[in-house]
Structure formats: structure tokens, C-alpha cells
Amino acid sequence: MRALGPLALAVLVMLPRLTSAQFGLLDDGLTVQTGREVHGRWASVLHLIPETGRFFPAYWLTYSVIWSVVGTRPLAFFVVNAAVLASLLAMLAHLVRLAGDTRVAVTIAAVAFALSGPAVESFYTLSKAEPLQLAWIALSLLCTATAAARARGSLGRAGWTAGAGVALLFAHATKETSVVLAPIALGWLVIERRAKPGHPCAARFAASYLGVAIVSAAAFAVLRWRYAALPLGEGWYTRAYAFDAATVGPALFRIMAWLVRDFAFLLPLVAVGLVRDRTRGPLLYASIWMLGWLAVYLPWPATFEYYLLPFTLGAAWVAGIVVGDLWRDRAVTPLAWPTLTACALLWVSAGINAAADARVQLVVDRANGQLVDVLGGLPRDSRVALNMSPINEYHFELPMHLVEMKRRPDIAFVRPTTAPGHQGETFLVTPEMANPPRPTVRIALHEAAVRQDRAMLDGLIASGAAERVYETTQRVGILEFGIGRLLCRVAVAPILDPTYCPTERGLIERRTFTYGWQVHRLVHARPIAATMRHGG
Incomplete structure (x- = not known):
């Protein structure tokens, strides 16, 4: 068993x-x-x-x-x-x-x-x-x-x-x-x-x-x-691994924001565990483990949630040992029930955020997979232009997916232009995204940039230069407990990352996350690169 x-x-x-x-x-x-x-x-x-x-x-x-x-x-x-x-x-x-x-x-x-x-x-x-x-x-x-x-x-x-x-x-x-x-x-x-x-x-x-x-x-x-x-x-x-204030300060803020979002339930457990003889020693071991795994990422300019997986092992160990000890002595320890109740409530908020992460990840991968399937079915020797700004990982991964997963090395990824002389068709790929939780799982797109990309696409459609051949939009309801945003009210530079502090969002948000793609055939054989802000 x-x-x-x-x-x-x-x-x-x-x-x-x-x-x-x-x-x-x-x-x-x-x-x-x-x-x-x-x-x-x-x-x-x-x-x-x-x-x-x-x-x-x-x-x-x-x-x-x-x-x-x-x-x-x-x-x-x-x-x-x-x-x-x-x-x-x-x-x-x-x-x-x-x-x-x-x-x-x-x-x-x-x-x-x-x-x-x-x-x-x-x-x-x-x-x-x-x-x-x-x-x-x-x-x-x-x-x-x-x-x-x-x-x-x-x-x-x-x-x-x-x-x-x-x-x-x-x-x-x-x-x-x-x-x-x-x-x-x-x-x-x-x-x-x-x-x-x-x-x-x-x-x-x-x-x-x-x-x-x-x-x-x-x-x-x-x-x-x-x-x-x-x-x-x-x-x-x-x-990029640098021990300077411009890197360490924002990284410290991001790490603290993730900790408040995902691990606030540790606070009552640590407070009680340190004063109990049976849990003090294991808690000290776990604290050194967790602090070490946080410190190693301070000199790094990005902080993703999955970086905290080793930290999570120590956090889970603390939760198990302290909760187990309090549960065993719940009848004789006055602080047992208040501590367990506070821990449970804070863990529920962390669990809701984890569920939101899972739903976002599934929606993003499903839409991305559908896009790869559609591009894999394009006519032979087609050209694909990516209407995404700024250049991100998707610009490099999409061509590899078509070669490795779809066996389509004939599809060429080009700059957003329809220069004449090419015998095949050219297709423009544009992302859609709105209301992602902040922070959440790693997504290469940025909501503000996606709106700009969509505005460029609308101009092409209005001028008759593009006709839609495919669209997928995935929507999922998200409940977000943004308690990490409490730090935004007290943080000061350099220990601050404004991207983690969306001013339009409160501590509890219910939104519909939207993610998808549109593919358009470019029908005018005239350069459009002048309207674009990036290369493909």
C-alpha cells in the first residue's frame, strides 16, 4: 500500500x-x-x-x-x-x-x-x-x-x-x-x-x-x-547570472511574491513549529534547505514558478511534520486548532491558484497544438509569417515543431512580407490572449503586445490584404487569489518588479482567460513589412 x-x-x-x-x-x-x-x-x-x-x-x-x-x-x-x-x-x-x-x-x-x-x-x-x-x-x-x-x-x-x-x-x-x-x-x-x-x-x-x-x-x-x-x-x-542590485532586487521581489501566493500556509506552521521541541530540529533543516534554494536564484533576471520545485520539497516536509505533530497533540495543545485552521484556509487559496495554473497550461498547450496541426496541413512550399512582437521562443519553436512533429521542412518561416516571385502561398499567424493570471505559468506572449499585433492584423483585413483561413479560441474561467500583490503596496525600488503589480486587479479576481490563434492567407503580392515591428 x-x-x-x-x-x-x-x-x-x-x-x-x-x-x-x-x-x-x-x-x-x-x-x-x-x-x-x-x-x-x-x-x-x-x-x-x-x-x-x-x-x-x-x-x-x-x-x-x-x-x-x-x-x-x-x-x-x-x-x-x-x-x-x-x-x-x-x-x-x-x-x-x-x-x-x-x-x-x-x-x-x-x-x-x-x-x-x-x-x-x-x-x-x-x-x-x-x-x-x-x-x-x-x-x-x-x-x-x-x-x-x-x-x-x-x-x-x-x-x-x-x-x-x-x-x-x-x-x-x-x-x-x-x-x-x-x-x-x-x-x-x-x-x-x-x-x-x-x-x-x-x-x-x-x-x-x-x-x-x-x-x-x-x-x-x-x-x-x-x-x-x-x-x-x-x-x-x-x-546574465549577475550579483548586482538591478538583478537581485527585482528577483527578490518576484520570489517573495511567489512565496506569498503559493506558500502563505507555511507562516503559521513555522511560527508554531519553532517553539515545539519535536519539530524545531526538522524545521531548522528545512529552513536552511528552502533558503538555499531561494538564494541560488536571486542573481537571475527571471523567476518562474517551476524554479521553486526544490523549495517545494522542503515546504511539503515542513507541512507534513508540523501538521502531523499538531494533529497528534490536538487535544492537549491550545494552539493546535487555530494553527491548523489558519494553515488550511491559506492552503486552499494556494490550491485554487495551482488549479488556475493547471487550467491555463492546458488551454495554452491545446491551442498551440491545434495551431501546429493546422500549419502542418498547409499546401506544400507555403511560407509562414509570424505576427508576434517582440520576438520570443515561439518564433524558434514553431519551425522545429513543423519539422520534427509534422515532417514539414518545406514550410518556410519568413519575415512578415509578401514579396512577389514566390510560387507558394503566404500565411500570417497572429496570437490572441486576454486576462492571463499574474503571475502564472510561463507563457511567451505578452497581453499588451498581443493587442498591438491584433491591431496590425485588423488593418490588413480592412485593406483586403488578408483573408482568414483558421481561428481557434480557448476560453476558461479563472479564479485568482492575488495575495502576493499585497507586497506591491509596501515594496520600494530596487526590490520591486512592476510586472507583478497590475494596478487594475484586486486581491481576488474572477476572469475568463482567452488564448488562441488566427491564420490568414495574404492575398496581395505587395510588401507589408513596413507595417510590422519585428521579424519572423
Whole structure:
């Protein structure tokens, strides 16, 4: 039954995604293309996208192996996501049991993780590194805990420690932010050294994990030095990692906004947990873990919800342990019921936001998938111009989707112009989007820019230069608890990101999110580029 619980919960959470499985327009085309190119040439993962400055071969290797097994089938990819989620829930449950907690604690921790906003975005999309990274890290924690319980000098202890090191090396090679585990482990060791004499396994665990984290990070550094084409500071992508106020200030605000939106239920639990002897130690461990995973993203100019997936593991652990302890002592602890009630109410608001994220993700991917299907059925040698501003990931992903998923390399993506002399037809693709939650899952489009694109399209239609051949519009009702916007009332620069502070929205919003696409045939063989603000 212990094994079936995490699996059942993972399937239940993933069921809406499994019944509506599409590749997305954020990295999935590149993932499929890379899988095809790497198949049979596995060592090439050591040399991919060198110009970015990144080095994460285990990420490419894992997704390439998945593609080699299941092919270009989105449902199969999401089945793998469900399996990874189930394994993470099982490992989280085991970690909670190691802390000596009850079945209630295990259940609360698993549900808190599975129904969180970061988990929804991470597992309802493909090509994310965080689920794989966290699975390797959780495995390393379990291996180290098992080793710490073995006798010193035993072969089993050495084997489990080595297993932890290998798992952690894979975590580093899946996403480079795993380097934060070394200072996290150091913090755990400091806790054990300053604490009253307790269980010797805890001290051995902290010391062992610090050693494993340092050795695995050093091994990864050697691999990076040997195979990465550019140092971190020289890649066009990695050089954006900057320790300056212009980057760290807004990032801190965005992180705080996400925390208030998705994890406000932790506040009463932390306040009570710190004053209870049974929960203080585990809470300190979890706090160092969570702070570490927040700090590592402060120097980065973007903050997406799925970045918080490792943080969520610690948050779920806290929720399980403290709620389990309060539930056990609810008859004799005066603060138990007020704390549990406050936590439940705040968790409901976070759950509603997570459900909104899921609905937005499904609507966006469904409409994007329909667009790819339509473009895949265009006449041979057609040209496609993208009426989207500014240039975003969709400009690069759509051509890859047509080549990899639809086998249509003959379709050319061009700048928005109908220069004469081309024998095929030219089609203009224009997005539609209105009322997205703020913040929400990652969408490449911006509502204000979409309105400008639509205005340009209306001008073409009025002049007779375009005729509609396809339109899809997905609509879904969204209830949003924007309690994170409370920070906008007290924040000051540089710790502020105005994009997270829409002035026209209150704390509770019910809106209809609209997302879709229009495809028009350009019927006048005359240049229209002068009316456009971007290239395709």
C-alpha cells in the first residue's frame, strides 16, 4: 500500500494532463530535435549548445533516452513525468518517515507537494530540468540517510555513500543550480554541531552529505572544465547570472511574491513549529534547505514558478511534520486548532491558484497544438509569417515543431512580407490572449503586445490584404487569489518588479482567460513589412 499511495496520487494529479497531452512551444521542439540527433551518438551530449555557456549533459541524455524509447509521442513523455512525480512522492514519504512522523504527516507532505503550483507547472509541461534534478537529489538524500544508519567502515555504508555521490553528480549534470547543496549541507552540519547531543545518525548524515556534496560538485567542475566550451561568465545565457542590485532586487521581489501566493500556509506552521521541541530540529533543516534554494536564484533576471520545485520539497516536509505533530497533540495543545485552521484556509487559496495554473497550461498547450496541426496541413512550399512582437521562443519553436512533429521542412518561416516571385502561398499567424493570471505559468506572449499585433492584423483585413483561413479560441474561467500583490503596496525600488503589480486587479479576481490563434492567407503580392515591428 505504501507504494500504491504515491502512484495513485501522481496519477490523480496528472490525469487532466494525460487526457490532454500535447507538446508545448517552450523547448519541446528542441528536446525532440536533440533526441533525434543524439540517438546513437550519446557522447555528443557533452558538447551541446556550447554558445550558451551551460553544461548539463545528464538533462540532454535523459530526454534523448526517453525520445529513443517512446518517439515523438507527447502522451508517453507525460507518462514519464507521472512516473517521476510518483517516485518523488515516494521518496518524500520515506524522508518524512525517517524523521519519525506519522501516517498523517506523510499524507500531508505528499498532498502539499503534489498539489503545489510549482509541481503543476513542472509536471504539466515537458523539457523541464527541475523534476529530474530533484529526483536525483532526493535519491542522494535517501542514500546518505541509509549510509548514516550503517556501521562505520561497513561495505554497505560505503556503497550507499557512493550511490549518493553518483546521484548527486547526475543532479549537477541535470541543472547547475545543484551546487547550492554544498552550503545547505554545511548549514546542516553547523546545526548538528551546535545542538544538544542527540541521535548520532543525524550528525553522521550531515557530515556525510557535506562530503558527498563537495566531492560531487568537484567532479562536476572537472567535467565542465574538460568538456564545456565556455566559462560561465562568457556564455550569452550564463552571463546574465549577475550579483548586482538591478538583478537581485527585482528577483527578490518576484520570489517573495511567489512565496506569498503559493506558500502563505507555511507562516503559521513555522511560527508554531519553532517553539515545539519535536519539530524545531526538522524545521531548522528545512529552513536552511528552502533558503538555499531561494538564494541560488536571486542573481537571475527571471523567476518562474517551476524554479521553486526544490523549495517545494522542503515546504511539503515542513507541512507534513508540523501538521502531523499538531494533529497528534490536538487535544492537549491550545494552539493546535487555530494553527491548523489558519494553515488550511491559506492552503486552499494556494490550491485554487495551482488549479488556475493547471487550467491555463492546458488551454495554452491545446491551442498551440491545434495551431501546429493546422500549419502542418498547409499546401506544400507555403511560407509562414509570424505576427508576434517582440520576438520570443515561439518564433524558434514553431519551425522545429513543423519539422520534427509534422515532417514539414518545406514550410518556410519568413519575415512578415509578401514579396512577389514566390510560387507558394503566404500565411500570417497572429496570437490572441486576454486576462492571463499574474503571475502564472510561463507563457511567451505578452497581453499588451498581443493587442498591438491584433491591431496590425485588423488593418490588413480592412485593406483586403488578408483573408482568414483558421481561428481557434480557448476560453476558461479563472479564479485568482492575488495575495502576493499585497507586497506591491509596501515594496520600494530596487526590490520591486512592476510586472507583478497590475494596478487594475484586486486581491481576488474572477476572469475568463482567452488564448488562441488566427491564420490568414495574404492575398496581395505587395510588401507589408513596413507595417510590422519585428521579424519572423
